[in-house]
Structures are given as C-alpha cells and as structure tokens.
Amino acid sequence: MARRRVILAVVLLLGVATSGRADAQGAPPAGAAKAGAKAAAPKLDLVALRKVLETGDEASVLGALSTLGTAQGPGAAPAAVLVNELLARGGRTPVLERALEVAGVLAQPSSTPAVLAYLRHRVTALRRAAAAALRRTGGAEAVSGLRRALHDGDAGVRRVAVDSLSALGARDAVPDLFLVLSKPTAPCDCAQGDEDCQARCEKTGASMPEAAAAIGTLCAPQDCQKLVELLGKLPFGLIERGLKPMLLRPESEVSEAFKLDVIDRMRRLQTGEARKFLEAVRASYPEKGSIHVRHGLDAAIENKPVPRPKP
Amino acid sequence: MRALACLSLGLLACSGSTQGGDLFEIGAPRDAGIAVAKLEEQSRQKPVPVSVAVAVGVTTDGLVGAKLPGGAPWHYRGKVESLPDVTATGVVVATGGGRAFALDGTTGRQIFSVRSGSFILRGAADDGSVTVLSLGSAGREQSRLLVVDRQGDVLLDTEVDAPLGRPAARAGIAFVPFRGQYVAAIDVSTKQEVARALVRDLVSHSLDRDGTLYFGQQALVRFDEKIRYAESFQATRFEWKPRELPGKPVWLGDGHDLSLLDPTALPKIRVYAAPDPKQGGNALASDGYAATYFRIVYGFSAKDGRLTFTDALPGDALGGAAAKSGFAFCDATGAVHLYDASGKGTAPTPLRARLTACRINASSLVVQGSKERGTLAQQIEKTVVSVEPTMAAAEALLITELGRLDDPAVTRILITFAESSRLPPAERERARKLLAARRSGADDMLAALGRQYDFISDEEAPPVGPLADALAAMGETRAAPLLARHLNDPATSLDDLARTARALESLATPAEAQTLTTFFSLYRATADEPDVVGAVVHVAKALLRVGGASGRAVVQRAATDAMTVPEVARGLQPLLTAKGT
Numbered sequence: 051m052a053r054r055r056v057i058l059a060v061v062l063l064l065g066v067a068t069s070g071r072a073d074a075q076g077a078p079p080a081g082a083a084k085a086g087a088k089a090a091a092p093k094l095d096l097v098a099l100r101k102v103l104e105t106g107d108e109a110s111v112l113g114a115l116s117t118l119g120t121a122q123g124p125g126a127a128p129a130a131v132l133v134n135e136l137l138a139r140g141g142r143t144p145v146l147e148r149a150l151e152v153a154g155v156l157a158q159p160s161s162t163p164a165v166l167a168y169l170r171h172r173v174t175a176l177r178r179a180a181a182a183a184l185r186r187t188g189g190a191e192a193v194s195g196l197r198r199a200l201h202d203g204d205a206g207v208r209r210v211a212v213d214s215l216s217a218l219g220a221r222d223a224v225p226d227l228f229l230v231l232s233k234p235t236a237p238c239d240c241a242q243g244d245e246d247c248q249a250r251c252e253k254t255g256a257s258m259p260e261a262a263a264a265i266g267t268l269c270a271p272q273d274c275q276k277l278v279e280l281l282g283k284l285p286f287g288l289i290e291r292g293l294k295p296m297l298l299r300p301e302s303e304v305s306e307a308f309k310l311d312v313i314d315r316m317r318r319l320q321t322g323e324a325r326k327f328l329e330a331v332r333a334s335y336p337e338k339g340s341i342h343v344r345h346g347l348d349a350a351i352e353n354k355p356v357p358r359p360k361p
Numbered sequence: 362m363r364a365l366a367c368l369s370l371g372l373l374a375c376s377g378s379t380q381g382g383d384l385f386e387i388g389a390p391r392d393a394g395i396a397v398a399k400l401e402e403q404s405r406q407k408p409v410p411v412s413v414a415v416a417v418g419v420t421t422d423g424l425v426g427a428k429l430p431g432g433a434p435w436h437y438r439g440k441v442e443s444l445p446d447v448t449a450t451g452v453v454v455a456t457g458g459g460r461a462f463a464l465d466g467t468t469g470r471q472i473f474s475v476r477s478g479s480f481i482l483r484g485a486a487d488d489g490s491v492t493v494l495s496l497g498s499a500g501r502e503q504s505r506l507l508v509v510d511r512q513g514d515v516l517l518d519t520e521v522d523a524p525l526g527r528p529a530a531r532a533g534i535a536f537v538p539f540r541g542q543y544v545a546a547i548d549v550s551t552k553q554e555v556a557r558a559l560v561r562d563l564v565s566h567s568l569d570r571d572g573t574l575y576f577g578q579q580a581l582v583r584f585d586e587k588i589r590y591a592e593s594f595q596a597t598r599f600e601w602k603p604r605e606l607p608g609k610p611v612w613l614g615d616g617h618d619l620s621l622l623d624p625t626a627l628p629k630i631r632v633y634a635a636p637d638p639k640q641g642g643n644a645l646a647s648d649g650y651a652a653t654y655f656r657i658v659y660g661f662s663a664k665d666g667r668l669t670f671t672d673a674l675p676g677d678a679l680g681g682a683a684a685k686s687g688f689a690f691c692d693a694t695g696a697v698h699l700y701d702a703s704g705k706g707t708a709p710t711p712l713r714a715r716l717t718a719c720r721i722n723a724s725s726l727v728v729q730g731s732k733e734r735g736t737l738a739q740q741i742e743k744t745v746v747s748v749e750p751t752m753a754a755a756e757a758l759l760i761t762e763l764g765r766l767d768d769p770a771v772t773r774i775l776i777t778f779a780e781s782s783r784l785p786p787a788e789r790e791r792a793r794k795l796l797a798a799r800r801s802g803a804d805d806m807l808a809a810l811g812r813q814y815d816f817i818s819d820e821e822a823p824p825v826g827p828l829a830d831a832l833a834a835m836g837e838t839r840a841a842p843l844l845a846r847h848l849n850d851p852a853t854s855l856d857d858l859a860r861t862a863r864a865l866e867s868l869a870t871p872a873e874a875q876t877l878t879t880f881f882s883l884y885r886a887t888a889d890e891p892d893v894v895g896a897v898v899h900v901a902k903a904l905l906r907v908g909g910a911s912g913r914a915v916v917q918r919a920a921t922d923a924m925t926v927p928e929v930a931r932g933l934q935p936l937l938t939a940k941g942t
Binding site for chain 2: 105106107108111138139140141142143145146167168170171172173174176177200201202203208226229230233
C-alpha cells in the first residue's frame with residue numbers, strides 16, 4: 051500500500067515534470083523542431099512513466115495513462131508509443147479502456163495496429179472503445195478494421211464503427227453501410243425502461259439510423275441515389291437521417307439538380323413528416339449554399355412544384 | 362349341417378369331438394391338443410385364398426382405399442365409426458351408423474351391410490367365402506361374433522359376456538381368440554367349436570400372414586404341426602422385441618380393444634413387424650422391422666437393431682404394415698408409401714383425400730423398391746432437416762445412428778446439425794459430441810472452420826470446439842491458423858474457446874505465434890471465466906513450444922505481473938519451471 055502511494059505521487063509529479071529525454075526511445079519525435087516553435091506543453095518524463103506503466107499497480111497505471119493523455123503536439127507521438135506498448139502487453143479491463151481512450155486522444159496512426167486487436171476482444175466495452183479510438187488514430191488499417199466491426203454481434207460496436215467510418219470519411223465503406231442499414235437489429239437492443247430508445251426503435255424499424263446518416267455524409271452520386279430509392283422500402287424516420295446530411299453537403303459533392311429532385315420527391319410524398327423534414331433542412335441549409343436549392347426548399351415547404359434552373 | 366361341414370373339411374375333430382357345444386365355454390374338458398392338431402393337419406390340404414394388399418383410409422365423409430401397389434383409388438361415402446380392418450383377402454370391414462359393412466378393397470364395391478347395433482368392430486377376417494367380424498361394446502365386456510357370407514346372409518351371430526380378440530378365417534373355420542388364453546376354431550356352417558388351442562402366451566390376435574396363421578399378442582405361436590403342444594410351451598413360438606424407440610411404440614397392441622378412431626398421437630407412434638413363415642422361429646419378414654414417429658418412418662435390422670432406412674413423410678403416419686417383404690405406411694395427406702426391405706422407395710399410391718385414420722394389410726406384398734433414396738447418411742440428413750423441431754426424440758435417435766456410420770459424408774452432416782438453429786439445443790449438443798469423436802472428414806472440418814460468425818449475413822459460428830477436439834485428435838496441423846483465428850473471435854463461445862486453445866497447444870506452429878501472443882496478452886489480465894483462464898494457460902503452453910524466446914519472455918513477464926489474473930499466474934508458474942519448456 052505504501053509502495054502504491056509512492057508510485058501515485060510520482061505519477062502526479064510526472065504530470066507536470068519535464069524531462070531532458072525527447073521520447074520514449076530516446077530519439078527526438080518527428081517534427082519536433084517545427085512544433086517546438088509553438089508554445090509547447092510541458093514535456094513528460096516518459097522514462098519514468100513507462101516504469102509506472104510496468105508496475106502492474108492499477109491505480110498508478112490509470113494515473114500514468116491520464117498523464118500521457120495530456121501530451122500534445124510533438125509530445126503525442128512518443129506518448130502514444132507507451133500506450134501502444136501497454137495495449138500490446140495487456141492489462142485489466144479498466145486499464146485497457148483508459149488506454150484505448152488515451153490512444154484516441156493522442157490520435158497517432160502508429161496506435162492503430164495496437165488498437166485493432168481490441169476490436170476482437172471478448173469484452174464488449176473494449177471493442178466499443180477500440181472502435182471509437184480508431185476514429186482518431188485513423189489510417190487504412192483502421193478503416194478496414196472498422197468495416198469488419200460492422201459485422202460484429204453487438205449493436206453498440208456496430209454503431210460506434212459506423213460513426214468512426216463516417217468521421218474518417220471512409221467512402222469505400224458505403225456498400226457495407228448499406229448492409230448495416232437494411233439489417234434490422236433484432237430484437238431492439240434497448241435497455242429496459244429506455245423509452246427514448248424504444249421510440250426511436252419504433253420509428254426506424256429497429257435498424258441503425260447512424261448508418262443512414264453515414265451514407266448521407268459519404269455517398270457518391272450513385273450511392274446517394276440508392277439511398278433515396280429506399281424511401282418507401284425502409285421507414286421514413288430511418289432514411290431521413292441520411293437525406294438531411296446529404297442535402298446539406300456542398301454542391302461540389304452532391305449536385306444541385308440531384309438535390310432538387312430529392313426535394314421535389316419529398317414534397318410529393320405529401321406527408322407531415324416529409325414537410326417537417328424539409329423545414330429542418332431549410333433551417334440548416336447554409337446561407338452560402340445554392341440559391342436554387344434554397345428556393346426549391348422554400349417552394350416545397352409551400353407545397354409548390356420545385357423550380358428547376360434553366361440550363 | 363354340422364356333418365356336412367365336417368365332410369367338407371374332412372375334420373377328424375368333428376367326430377366324437379368334445380369341443381362342440383356352446384361357444385367360448387371354458388369348462389369344456391381338455392383333449393391335450395388332439396382336435397386342434399387334427400384341424401391343422403386337415404387345413405394344410407385346403408387351398409389358401411388369394412391374398413390382396415389393400416390400404417384404406419378414413420375421411421370426413423367415409424372411406425378411401427386402393428389396392429397396393431398403385432391401384433386406382435376408390436371412395437365410399439357413408440358413416441364410419443370404427444377404424445376399418447383389412448383382411449388378408451383385401452376385404453375392408455368397418456362399423457358405423459349401427460351397421461357393419463364390408464367392401465371389396467380393390468374397388469370399394471360394397472359386399473354386405475348388416476345390422477350391428479351399438480357394437481363396434483374389433484377385427485375381421487375373411488377366407489374368400491365368408492367374413493368373420495369380432496365386435497365389442499364400449500364400456501362393457503360383451504362381445505359379438507358375426508359371420509356373413511358373400512350374399513350378405515348372416516351365418517352366425519352370437520353374443521358372449523367375455524372379450525373376444527381379433528379373428529382369422531380359413532376354409533370355413535373362424536379362429537377366434539377369447540379370454541386372453543384360448544383360440545376357438547369355429548365351423549361357421551355348424552356354428553360349433555371344432556377345436557381349441559390353449560396358448561400359454563397372452564393371445565388376443567389371430568393373424569394371417571400370407572396363408573400362415575399365428576395366435577398371440579406380445580409373442581405369437583404358429584398354427585403348424587406343433588400347435589397341439591401350445592399348452593405345454595412347445596409350439597413354434599415367435600417372440601420379438603424392438604429396440605428402445607421414441608414414444609415407446611406398441612406392436613400389435615391389445616386385440617381386445619375396440620378399433621376406435623383414435624385422435625391421439627398413439628396411431629402415429631407404432632412399430633410394424635411380422636414373422637417370416639418361411640424361416641420359422643423368431644425370424645422377421647424383411648429381416649427387420651419399421652416404426653413411425655409422427656412424420657418420421659424408420660427401419661431397423663432384426664439382427665442388431667441398427668437403423669436401415671429412414672424417411673420423412675409429407676404428413677403424420679396414421680397406419681402401416683409389415684409386408685411379406687418391405688413395409689407400407691399411409692399418411693395424413695392420403696398417400697401410401699412403400700419401401701422395400703432395404704428402404705428403397707416406390708412412387709406413392711395416392712388415395713386422393715386427407716385422412717384421419719388408415720389401415721393397411723400387405724402380408725402378401727413383396728415391395729419392389731425402384732427409387733434410390735441416397736445413402737443412409739443422406740436419408741438421415743434429409744429426414745432431420747425436413748421435420749419440425751418438435752420431433753426431437755426421433756431426431757435424437759437419427760443423429761445417434763448417424764454417428765455410428767463410417768460414411769465420410771457423416772462429418773459434413775454432423776457439422777450442419779451442430780450449427781443448425783432449427784434443431785433443439787439438446788440435439789445440437791448431441792451432434793457436437795459425435796462430431797468431436799469423429800476421426801475422418803478433415804477437409805469438411807477445415808472448410809467449416811473457414812467460416813466465422815457474421816451479424817450481417819446471419820452466418821453462425823461453426824462448432825469450433827468439437828472441430829478443435831477432432832482435429833487435434835487427428836493431429837491435423839492445417840487447422841492451426843483457422844483455430845487461431847477463432848481463438849481471437851469474440852463470437853467463439855466460452856466452451857469452444859477452451860477447446861480451441863487446448864487443440865492449439867498441440868497443433869500450433871511458429872506461424873501462429875503472433876496470434877497466440879495477441880490472445881495471451883489480451884486475456885491474461887482480463888480472464889474472468891474459468892474457461893478463459895484455462896484457454897490462456899493452454900495458449901501459454903503453445904507459446905512456450907512455438908513462440909521462441911520472445912514467446913517465452915511474454916509468458917515469463919505475465920507470470921510475475923501484478924495485473925495478471927491470479928488463477929492465470931498460478932497456471933503459468935509450473936509451465937515455466939517444467940523441464941523441457
């Protein structure tokens with residue numbers, strides 16, 4: 051117990067201490083000189099932190115991880131090395147959860163291989179944490195790992211993987227996202243008494259609306275068209291989650307003509323939920339966006355045919 | 362009249378017989394079997410009537426039937442209140458609406474209809490000239506014996522205050538079991554009992570198997586030159602017992618029971634067998650027997666009870682029969698299915714109506730199976746896949762039998778069963794156990810291990826644990842990379858995980874060292890289940906064997922790391938101190 055207190059005290063001190071050592075390997079981190087020009091955060095004593103991480107004392111290790119999570123700029127890469135080592139070595143579940151979280155905070159692509167292993171861990175919380183961390187660590191391996199995670203048995207893991215792929219701009223993953231979208235999460239994975247979840251579940255047919263949102267964010271023209279064609283086949287509440295981000299994307303990505311088609315199609319549905327949707331899109335539509343799209347939204351909300359610009 | 366009958370049969374028993382007088386009396390003096398021996402001797406000289414195989418089914422408005430095999434179906438409309446009986450000569454007999462009636466089983470033409478009052482059919486027999494009907498009364502001991510000729514004239518009509526069994530008929534003599542112990546031989550023309558057999562086994566049935574008569578219920582005595590010794594246990598005796606079967610099906614049942622239309626499951630769970638008159642003793646026709654369990658039919662070897670064939674019928678099996686060679690079954694959809702002794706099928710004979718009950722007599726039929734139905738393993742697969750999960754008891758039998766076969770296809774089929782969500786958990790577990798014990802079919806096992814759980818495509822995880830057991834026992838190192846992949850798959854069940862790790866202990870190669878290290882590192886401090894703890898220790902052993910210095914270093918470090926789960930650390934210590942590791 052006394053040893054533990056001592057280690058904890060060291061960890062706290064290390065949080066603010068500086069070190070003459072540049073990184074865990076004793077070599078200066080890449081880009082250190084360039085970053086050094088800015089006002090740098092205090093350097094961490096990585097040698098001492100590594101020793102703490104190797105003690106096996108859970109509280110101390112958690113403290114050291116928190117300290118590593120404060121690394122910024124050029125200090126993030128060497129800090130990530132220590133986190134990666136810990137992830138490779140393994141540890142208790144709370145330690146690993148914190149390590150994955152810190153790996154995400156440090157956002158170093160070098161962490162991706164170490165984090166990927168946890169996408170297959172039996173502890174669901176660790177899989178979710180890994181999927182979230184990959185969103186920040188990034189890289190091609192992260193995308194392929196997250197695409198595999200879309201096939202995970204846990205809806206939470208799939209949901210985080212969808213969000214991470216969307217954040218990573220992983221357009222290659224759109225076909226997988228369509229698979230997730232059309233696959234109901236059966237039965238609805240809501241906790242008992244979670245009425246919000248139940249209501250959402252009823253609205254979206256127990257499918258994953260996050261997948262629709264990700265598709266709307268990432269889709270190429272033919273995929274965007276495919277999403278629109280699911281109107282009437284899948285619940286409106288599910289598809290609208292994808293159509294909104296799609297309509298708000300720049301016209302350089304989603305053409306004006308396509309957007310006007312979608313807006314007119316929504317108008318022709320003549321339903322209250324379609325009108326509410328158009329109003330929500332209009333409220334969020336950027337002022338610097340296409341004037342034709344803006345006019346089209348206005349017309350559709352008033353239930354008038356959507357005007358098309360003359361060629 | 363009696364004299365005429367005696368002349369026509371040449372029965373020595375008639376002259377000075379002490380067996381005459383009132384029917385079914387039990388106080389009559391015994392004659393040491395002399396009369397019945399004479400009767401048997403004389404009956405051997407008489408022609409055996411032509412046997413006809415017929416199936417008859419009960420419908421909502423009457424009966425449907427056809428000659429077997431492949432006869433044109435007929436339809437009889439009228440009230441039917443009993444399960445009909447079909448005699449060896451192909452006459453269909455039933456009661457309903459206060460009448461007992463007989464139909465030609467090949468055409469459905471009515472032969473006669475006579476008043477029967479409140480009596481219900483037990484059983485019937487026919488010798489080509491006269492039809493003998495044993496009737497009973499619900500809730501009463503009272504029985505009635507009717508003998509009717511082809512003109513519909515009632516030759517004999519007597520009531521008895523004792524249960525009569527199901528009769529046989531031969532050359533004007535009715536053989537009627539009574540009081541569970543006797544068979545009375547009654548000359549239908551004189552209405553006199555001309556002989557009597559005292560049988561020491563319970564007797565409630567007289568059976569005509571293609572011209573040979575048998576008496577009994579659970580065991581049978583044959584009506585042959587030894588019949589006079591029946592009362593001293595020295596008659597030709599046929600005794601047979603089926604193996605333990607799902608639902609505990611009965612064979613002949615109690616012949617004293619009325620032939621009621623039974624809506625319960627009992628008619629669907631039956632066993633069908635018959636003695637082989639040519640072989641004598643306990644030989645079974647077709648060298649086997651068959652049984653039904655709702656939609657499932659199966660045949661078994663007389664020698665050792667092993668499964669010989671199986672099939673799933675389109676509807677519940679409502680009746681059946683052991684043919685002279687082969688078996689016949691009728692199902693609720695109104696089809697009659699024939700199988701030869703080896704289980705080969707024929708085109709079904711349609712009765713063209715849904716049935717609530719049915720009956721078949723096929724004692725003279727030799728089924729010529731023309732339809733190959735695949736290997737026994739394939740038949741089992743098809744049957745198990747075709748039936749509902751509620752057929753678990755029969756599925757269990759079939760899966761167990763599958764495990765006994767040497768067919769290489771068995772491994773693939775067991776894999777299918779082990780991962781089938783349609784099968785009840787107990788049957789899946791049975792398939793898993795049998796799969797673990799297989800020592801052939803490695804390629805099928807490897808192909809199965811190549812699959813992984815996938816939520817999107819609904820692919821289920823393969824039965825990794827049993828496959829790991831079997832492949833390890835076979836020393837199949839090709840399995841190592843596949844098993845290593847399942848080791849790090851969260852969809853692998855705890856039980857499967859432990860078995861996979863144990864298999865890798867012996868199968869892993871240096872190529873799997875990295876995957877083993879990943880598993881070991883991820884779980885040495887998070888193992889919270891005994892199976893995971895066990896798996897980590899097994900993987901440590903594998904790492905020490907194939908992981909080189911780096912693998913050993915990983916294990917050594919974990920053994921002293923405070924974060925390592927204590928149970929894991931305890932398991933690692935002896936590995937590190939053991940010689941040769």
